Amino acid sequence: MNRAVSFFIFVGLSFGSFSAEKLSSGLIAKGTEWETSYYQRDSGVEGPVVFITGGVHGNEPAGARAAEQIRHWTINKGRLIVVPKVNKPGLMADIRYLPGKPKDLRDLNRNFPKTKQDPTAKDMPASALWELLKASKPDWFIDLHEGYDFHQINSDSVGSSIIDVKGELANAIVPMMLEVVNATIADPKKKLVRLRYPVNGSVARAAHEKLGAASMILETTKKDQPISKRTRQHRIMVHTLLLHLGMVNKGTAHVLAPSKAEGLKIAVYDAGGVGGSGPRNLDKVFTGKKVILRRVGAVDIRAGILDQFDLVIFPGGSGSKQAAALEMEGREVVKKFIDQGGGFVGICAGAYLAASNYKWSLGISNHKTFCETIDLPEIGRKSMWYRGASSPVKMELTEEGRKILGEVKGVFDVRYHNGPIMSAMGKEGLGAFRSLATFRSEVSRYKPQEGTMVNTPAIIVGEFGKGRVLCISPHPESTPDLYKLVRNAIRWTVPNK
Ligand SMILES: [Zn+2]
Known part of the structure; x- marks a missing residue:
């Protein structure tokens, strides 16, 4: 575990069963302006490790919101690690980039290790997230994003798509994720499509090429769609994957809030x-x-x-x-x-x-x-x-x-x-x-x-x-x-x- 990653653990009982699900959380980039929380659920049962990020781009709120909801899902096997707000200052300011960074460093999703280059991430908060990713050894890596338009209507935008890496693992599940989410969308032009391959310097591409994870970027579309709909699409896609992996129960896709909470x-x-x-x-x-x-x-x-x-x-x-x-x-x-x-x-x-x-x-x-x-x-x-x-x-x-x-x-x-x-x-x-x-x-x-x-x-x-x-x-x-x-x-x- 990297020293930049602080750590504390508490044990919670998973709902409706006696299996002890271990919940832990901590901070990455602690003490810097990029400090942000991560959450881990360890089922205690052998299984896949799934790592999910949201808010890499600050003006794509549905990804961050969906990740914040998904982190409360009880899992039956494996481990689930979620960083809901990777670019927290960007989310607060509603801007895509890392606020205050020079042009060559401002897009967080270009700061991760590139193809055929050193396996090191550039600058904060990319380096802090990269350390946690490496330490987590993910089998799957899912990055939640949003486009400004529907890809089928405007091909300049990657909105409403799944951008995944090639490979058998993804081939087995991406078509199913598309089928399940698209069943909720009436307009054929607004349905999601499969695209490849995550851009060079993106965390999804780096997680695949340097860490061997099956990676994908899930993109919803901001245009004319309320946040509730976009977060629901993210939840449905992630749920389809986790269900396929045997990690969650049916119906978990509709879990938006924790069962217990201090506040309203x-x-x-x-x-x-x-x-x-x-x-x-x-x-x-x-x-x-x-x-x-x-x-x-x-x-x-x-x-x-x-x-x-x-x-x-x-x-x-x-x-x-x-x-x-x-x-x-x-x-x-x-x-x-x-x-x-x-x-x-x-x-x-x-x-x-x-x-x-x-x-x-x-x-x-x-x-x-x-x-x-x-x-x-x-x-x-x-x-x-x-x-x-x-x-x-x-x-x-x-x-x-x-x-x-x-x-x-x-x-x-x-x-x-x-x-x-x-x-x-x-x-x-x-x-x-x-x-x-x-x-x-x-x-x-x-x-x-x-x-x-x-x-x-x-x-x-x-x-x-x-x-x-x-x-x-x-x-x-x-x-x-x-x-x-x-x-x-x-x-x-x-x-x-
Ligand atoms: Zn994005």
Whole structure:
């Protein structure tokens, strides 16, 4: 073991069996700006050694996120070593390269030992990762990446492909990985294809040529696809390999979060009907906090993944489109999750989704929204939910609001963008909501909207079955000064944690 690699070990019992799976973790490039964690699971049973990396390129987040999920998978044989965030500063800055490095060293995936050259890696963090790789003696090496476009549509990008080394081992499994992941993709042009051979200087090529590992680079595509979908594709491909190797059980591909965690386990819906910056802002709200935050899609929800979480957040966008993406089955899953004690947070669109006045809404919060369609002279038929572009409004906390959200006194600004104007629905069998905050100003575009927003509730809470439901009409999650208020609001939905 190289001295740059620190090491500590703890023993955990693998779930559902008595086999002692030994978990350990440590840091590579310790004490440098490139310091990053690695995790090892040793099944204690003879078997293959699989090494997985994510975040080699900082602007390819799905690989890092998938690796962070995969590291929690219980394994039955062999060893699994995962380094989720190899280029951590790049991931933080959302840039491909190693921040601050000169041009000839900035692409981490060109700094590994090249064909017919010395088996040494150039510079940090490549040299630190290379030492851990050598010490681990991997049979398989998997590097998780993303392209900017679908390779079948734009051949300049390697997006949606598996780039593997030649060899019998890969030949036996890569076609199967493609088949399984492609079965989840409807558009033939967006299906993954097999490419070869990993570029010179890449860690995948070096792991094969210098260490004898069967290597592959898995590439998803960033373009027009939510992170939940890209991480799911990575998980499915890796799971197919590990299942083929006899290392994991069926169904493990849907494990997104550890079964036990100190902090809140939060699912953030990011798929159909979600607008621009909501999920990204929620990442910022929880930066540096001890929580498990995972992006989830409608497919994941229908597959039952909410059981791994304490609460689910539906951010801004379109409530009706979120409902459509969930489909009837997904909506029922969400309702059951809340009914049985899960937390629900709806922000803007998510507060429409929770409402009780639409055919498509969940009916888990006893409010209706002001959304009539009105004939306006000389303008035409207009739906009243639309109030124009994003703009600041005034908001004030109620007494209960100050208890739950924190002592913010007086009136303050919050960003508003067509959030619901909420009022009592009076639905039977569902308790009335309580208001935590009140709008103290309003925005309107059409005459009938004037006076309908000011002094109405901006944030409301209620119960549905054993679960708690929080609806926020404006967007406090896009203002750093209000992050704490948002965290307090979200935490309220899970009283026992
Ligand atoms: Zn890449």
